[in-house]
Amino acid sequence: MGAYLIVRCPHCGRLLLSKTSYRTRTCPHCGKRILLRRAMVVSRASSSSEAAEVIRELKERGRTF
Numbered sequence: 001m002g003a004y005l006i007v008r009c010p011h012c013g014r015l016l017l018s019k020t021s022y023r024t025r026t027c028p029h030c031g032k033r034i035l036l037r038r039a040m041v042v043s044r045a046s047s048s049s050e051a052a053e054v055i056r057e058l059k060e061r062g063r064t065f
């Protein structure tokens with residue numbers, strides 16, 4: 001399966017990648033722990049490379065900080 005989520009960090013507002021099986025994730029930008037259940041899911045992807053592509057697109061559209 002290998003499903004990935006692109007979520008927005010509720011602390012710093014930046015995007016990060018997570019597997020759907022994870023419950024929590026430490027934000028690589030601000031270092032704070034994120035409860036994925038409560039985080040805003042921006043998009044989904046089936047592979048890490050697809051997810052990285054989605055993040056790049058979102059950044060190009062200027063929807064991140």
Ligand SMILES: [Zn+2]
Pocket residue numbers: 009010011012013014027028029030031032
């Ligand atoms: Zn953060």
